[in-house]
Amino acid sequence: MVIKVLKPGLATTVQDLGRPGYYHIGIPLSGGMDRHALVAANLLVGNPEGAAVLEAVFMGPELEFSDDAVVAVTGAELPPKLDGVPQETWSSFKVKAGQKLAFDFLKKGARAYIAVAGGIDVPVVLGSRSTYALGALGGFKGRKLEAGDELPVGTATAPAKEGRSIAADLRGLPAGMPVELRVMPGLYWHRITDAAGIGFFSDTWKVAPEADRIGYRFKGGKPLEFVPREPPFGAGSDPSNITDACYPYGSIQVPGGTEPIVLHRDAVSGGGYFQVGAVISADMDQIGQLQPNTPVKFIKVDMATALAARKEKAELSAKLRSALA
Amino acid sequence: MQTRFSFGGDEHIFAEVDEAMSLEAFFKSLFITNAVREAKIKGVTEICPANASYQVKFDPDVIKPDDLLAELKRMDAAADKSEPVIATRIIEIPVLYNDPWTHETLMRFRERHQDPTATDLEYSARINNLDGVDGFIKAHSSAPWFVSMVGFVAGLPFLYQMVERQRQIQAPKYLRPRTDTPKLTIGHGGCFSCIYSVRGAGGYQMYGVTPMPIYDPNQTISYLRDFMCLFKPGDIVKWKPIDRDAYDTAVADVDAGRFAPIIRDVSFSLAEFNRDIDGYNRKLEGVLHGH
Numbered sequence: 242m243v244i245k246v247l248k249p250g251l252a253t254t255v256q257d258l259g260r261p262g263y264y265h266i267g268i269p270l271s272g273g274m275d276r277h278a279l280v281a282a283n284l285l286v287g288n289p290e291g292a293a294v295l296e297a298v299f300m301g302p303e304l305e306f307s308d309d310a311v312v313a314v315t316g317a318e319l320p321p322k323l324d325g326v327p328q329e330t331w332s333s334f335k336v337k338a339g340q341k342l343a344f345d346f347l348k349k350g351a352r353a354y355i356a357v358a359g360g361i362d363v364p365v366v367l368g369s370r371s372t373y374a375l376g377a378l379g380g381f382k383g384r385k386l387e388a389g390d391e392l393p394v395g396t397a398t399a400p401a402k403e404g405r406s407i408a409a410d411l412r413g414l415p416a417g418m419p420v421e422l423r424v425m426p427g428l429y430w431h432r433i434t435d436a437a438g439i440g441f442f443s444d445t446w447k448v449a450p451e452a453d454r455i456g457y458r459f460k461g462g463k464p465l466e467f468v469p470r471e472p473p474f475g476a477g478s479d480p481s482n483i484t485d486a487c488y489p490y491g492s493i494q495v496p497g498g499t500e501p502i503v504l505h506r507d508a509v510s511g512g513g514y515f516q517v518g519a520v521i522s523a524d525m526d527q528i529g530q531l532q533p534n535t536p537v538k539f540i541k542v543d544m545a546t547a548l549a550a551r552k553e554k555a556e557l558s559a560k561l562r563s564a565l566a
Numbered sequence: 567m568q569t570r571f572s573f574g575g576d577e578h579i580f581a582e583v584d585e586a587m588s589l590e591a592f593f594k595s596l597f598i599t600n601a602v603r604e605a606k607i608k609g610v611t612e613i614c615p616a617n618a619s620y621q622v623k624f625d626p627d628v629i630k631p632d633d634l635l636a637e638l639k640r641m642d643a644a645a646d647k648s649e650p651v652i653a654t655r656i657i658e659i660p661v662l663y664n665d666p667w668t669h670e671t672l673m674r675f676r677e678r679h680q681d682p683t684a685t686d687l688e689y690s691a692r693i694n695n696l697d698g699v700d701g702f703i704k705a706h707s708s709a710p711w712f713v714s715m716v717g718f719v720a721g722l723p724f725l726y727q728m729v730e731r732q733r734q735i736q737a738p739k740y741l742r743p744r745t746d747t748p749k750l751t752i753g754h755g756g757c758f759s760c761i762y763s764v765r766g767a768g769g770y771q772m773y774g775v776t777p778m779p780i781y782d783p784n785q786t787i788s789y790l791r792d793f794m795c796l797f798k799p800g801d802i803v804k805w806k807p808i809d810r811d812a813y814d815t816a817v818a819d820v821d822a823g824r825f826a827p828i829i830r831d832v833s834f835s836l837a838e839f840n841r842d843i844d845g846y847n848r849k850l851e852g853v854l855h856g857h
Contacts, residue, residue, distance in 0.1 A: 265613060265615065266720065473586035473587075475758070484617050486618070491577075510717035
């Protein structure tokens with residue numbers, strides 16, 4: 242089976258659960274930014290959890306199916322339409338050969354996951370089908386989709402079921418405003434003053450337009466004040482510079498002390514900016530669903546809280562699996 | 567040097583061997599990350615050495631963060647007692663310094679540079695008190711460089727020259743980053759040189775280009791078929807200045823699949839290196855050319 246791309250959307254890419262093991266040579270994890278929604282889409286159509294899907298951001302693609310298929314759309318509220326007829330999100334539905342799948346305007350969230358029974362069958366590169374566009378690696382020809390692309394679809398290993406859906410409490414989407422992102426202070430936290438540290442957690446930040454798979458930028462909070470120092474050899478003269486080091490996923494760098502950037506799945510693996518800490522693993526999926534201008538507060542937590550949140554997230558995944566088993 | 571440890575969220579441990587760059591700090595980060603790799607600790611998923619620090623990513627469902635931290639601290643303390651020697655490679659990288667492509671690019675972005683009236687090479691020669699462009703190229707290419715980190719983007723090496731601190735070349739990044747850098751540009755920022763693995767934005771001074779691809783996601787380049795990235799942290803690089811004819815020949819050879827980079831296995835001892843830096847570097851170069 243082949244899916245023909247009639248319109249590509251804004252930046253639609255093939256993603257699975259990612260490509261661990263190559264960060265030390267600058268190749269990041271990649272994979273879906275909202276992994277929970279990606280897994281949900283796959284389970285809805287009877288795929289293994291880590292099958293490759295399409296990740297569409299802000300705007301959906303228009304796709305034509307060569308054969309009958311079962312499809313599900315999860316994540317952002319990006320309403321699917323089949324030959325113009327509205328379909329439910331977070332549900333599996335049947336697509337007949339020759340039908341066109343298009344999308345209405347985005348209502349909520351940022352990234353939708355489009356799973357097809359059988360999975361998108363692009364070549365596996367370094368253990369994953371995920372697209373890493375900066376390195377022109379993986380996915381469909383190492384890039385976002387373009388009109389005219391023909392995506393191969395694999396053979397479903399389990400019989401796909403239409404008409405299945407996921408209850409609202411199992412969707413794991415950001416709730417409440419401002420959105421709260423839990424952060425463990427650390428890394429180069431000591432570079433800023435106590436007052437700046439308090440300000441960082443008490444200010445309300447807003448998602449800046451520069452928000453993509455590499456990282457999410459935030460603005461609107463007070464600039465951070467640095468503890469004075471003599472620049473170490475190799476670090477550079479700006480107080481926000483460090484001797485170039487690795488950047489953890491979720492780490493929060495603040496170039497010049499002004500606009501925090503949280504690195505995500507296509508992270509640059511290292512560089513010369515200090516970081517105040519990192520967003521905890523349980524809250525990373527939520528970042529993938531933030532639109533520009535969304536108000537956000539960073540909430541200070543410790544390791545025990547981070548691990549408890551991680552456990553809670555794992556329980557949500559377990560519930561999702563048993564609901565669709 | 568007292569290593570500073572910090573958790574980076576619940577999945578990373580970051581270890582800063584030293585705030586400042588030095589061969590000693592780099593060497594320790596490389597030595598420990600090699601040891602961590604060999605220890606095959608369950609739950610460790612990424613081991614990343616950097617210039618003067620390192621980072622380990624782990625799955626806290628498999629290993630408790632505090633247990634891994636204790637293990638890394640133990641290995642860090644043990645490293646101080648051993649004499650650091652590593653088995654590595656030396657690679658010769660041909661460079662066309664002062665090439666037309668970086669020249670065209672640096673002219674296009676002149677208003678973002680500290681000195682709009684000079685080229686990046688002229689500027690860097692002046693602020694490092696070197697004898698013009700030729701003197702600069704000699705300093706840049708005479709002593710070898712350590713690949714002290716691979717990253718930022720896929721396959722991009724950061725390089726630190728194997729000379730005393732007072733002989734290190736230093737240059738600031740552009741005042742505002744460029745939106746374009748030719749692929750395979752030899753750049754320099756702070757005390758680090760780099761090779762841009764792909765075309766794109768950049769802020770480092772630009773000195774030349776190599777005809778030799780170092781990253782190939784399609785793995786069609788003959789010497790990148792086994793793995794798409796050429797460099798590993800710990801590799802030693804020796805620049806070889808070449809002229810335009812040699813550059814064009816090398817490009818044609820790469821395209822025809824007959825370009826064979828000169829790569830030799832070497833063992834490197836930091837203590838022996840520090841006893842006679844120039845002599846040790848001459849020996850390394852001898853390994854490269856088989857004498």
